[in-house]
Structures are given as C-alpha cells and as structure tokens.
Amino acid sequence: MLNIWGRITSINVRKVVWCAQELGLDFQRTEAGGKYGVVQTPEYHALNPNALVPAIDDGDGEDASHVKLWESNVIVRYLCARYAPGTLYPEPLPERFDAERWMDWQQTTFNRASAPAFVQWVRTAPADRNPDVIATSVHATERLLGILDAHLATRRFMLGESFTMADIPLGCEAHRWFGLPPTEYTRPAWPNVERWFGELRSRSAARGVLDLALE
Numbered sequence: 001m002l003n004i005w006g007r008i009t010s011i012n013v014r015k016v017v018w019c020a021q022e023l024g025l026d027f028q029r030t031e032a033g034g035k036y037g038v039v040q041t042p043e044y045h046a047l048n049p050n051a052l053v054p055a056i057d058d059g060d061g062e063d064a065s066h067v068k069l070w071e072s073n074v075i076v077r078y079l080c081a082r083y084a085p086g087t088l089y090p091e092p093l094p095e096r097f098d099a100e101r102w103m104d105w106q107q108t109t110f111n112r113a114s115a116p117a118f119v120q121w122v123r124t125a126p127a128d129r130n131p132d133v134i135a136t137s138v139h140a141t142e143r144l145l146g147i148l149d150a151h152l153a154t155r156r157f158m159l160g161e162s163f164t165m166a167d168i169p170l171g172c173e174a175h176r177w178f179g180l181p182p183t184e185y186t187r188p189a190w191p192n193v194e195r196w197f198g199e200l201r202s203r204s205a206a207r208g209v210l211d212l213a214l215e
Contacts, residue, residue, distance in 0.1 A: 006053030
C-alpha cells in the first residue's frame with residue numbers, strides 16, 4: 001500500500017496522485033496541509049521535517065524496500081523508477097535526463113513564475129490583490145509558455161511520442177494556469193500546449209486531478 005499525505009488542492013499533491021493513478025497503484029491519501037492541519041504534528045515532522053505536502057510512505061514497514069519521501073518531483077521520479085522502468089521512467093541516460101531537466105524546469109522556473117498570479121487571483125480577496133505582482137507573474141509565465149509551445153511543436157509529449165514522468169509536473173502546471181478565472185485573465189493561444197494538455201486531460205488516470213477546479 002502506498003500512503004500519500006496532502007490535500008488535492010495542492011499542485012504538488014496532484015502530481016503524486018496522478019502519477020500513482022497512471023501506475024495503477026493501490027494507494028490511500030490522507031488530507032493534510034492547509035485547513036486540514038496535520039503537518040505540524042510530531043508524527044508528520046518525522047515523515048517530512050519541512051511540514052509541507054506531499055509526503056509518501058511506500059511499502060511494508062518490515063520490507064527492505066520500504067521508502068518514505070518528500071518533494072513532489074522526487075516522489076514522481078521514484079514511483080516511476082520503481083513501478084514503470086523503461087516506460088514512464090526512461091532508462092537510456094539521454095532520455096532520462098531530458099525528462100529530469102524539464103521536471104526541474106517546472107519546479108524551479110515555471111512554478112516560481114506562475115504561482116504569484118495564481119495566489120493573487122484564486123486565493124487572495126480582490127481588495128487585497130497587488131496588480132504589480134500579477135503583471136510580473138503573467139509576463140514571466142507567458143514567456144515560459146512560449147518556450148513550452150515551441151518545444152511541443154514537434155512532439156506529442158514532452159519527450160516525444162510516449163507519455164513519461166516529464167509530462168506529469170508540467171501537466172499539473174498547465175492545469176493550474178489554464179484554470180485561472182476567465183474574468184481575471186484572457187490567455188493568449190498556445191496551440192501546441194493546448195493540444196498536449198487536451199490529450200493529458202483525456203487520460204483516464206488524470207481524472208480527479210486535471211479536471212478539478214482551482215482552490
């Protein structure tokens with residue numbers, strides 16, 4: 001049994017849940033973080049000292065392969081490496097590190113650019129919003145979506161014709177940006193990103209993740 005801690009409203013938890021569903025794993029998710037609390041308890045600190053979500057506990061406690069992890073993209077890599085080597089987890093080094101590169105780009109570049117606008121438009125009361133923060137975030141994110149659109153112009157998925165672990169974090173990032181309130185933001189057209197994201201959304205394993213409204 002795979003145990004996942006974290007609220008599904010978190011982009012990072014969505015990555016892990018979607019990955020587990022792609023792999024067909026039997027898992028249990030415990031609500032944690034935000035209004036659910038849990039993350040400040042001593043028990044959770046023992047699992048993740050950062051008091052953030054997600055965290056996982058995979059395997060029998062008596063099994064040598066029992067693994068506890070935090071950091072969403074690392075969890076996605078681990079699950080794919082353990083349960084889908086050669087498919088979701090590319091084994092040839094050039095392909096594997098191409099996937100690693102895009103996953104890191106999502107976390108260190110794309111997410112940092114897009115998160116401020118998301119927080120302002122979705123989680124901040126209108127009277128408290130900062131237009132300068134929003135404008136900076138939108139400008140940075142649209143530039144990155146241009147990079148992603150150009151990359152996907154010649155590829156069905158992030159690495160080519162096959163869905164891999166690289167598509168999961170970026171798919172969750174696209175879900176969050178494309179789900180912004182239309183009354184607040186009219187996004188430009190990115191035809192290749194839109195085609196790719198539409199295909200991701202149609203995957204049965206993405207149900208309950210990429211079809212969720214933002215909170």
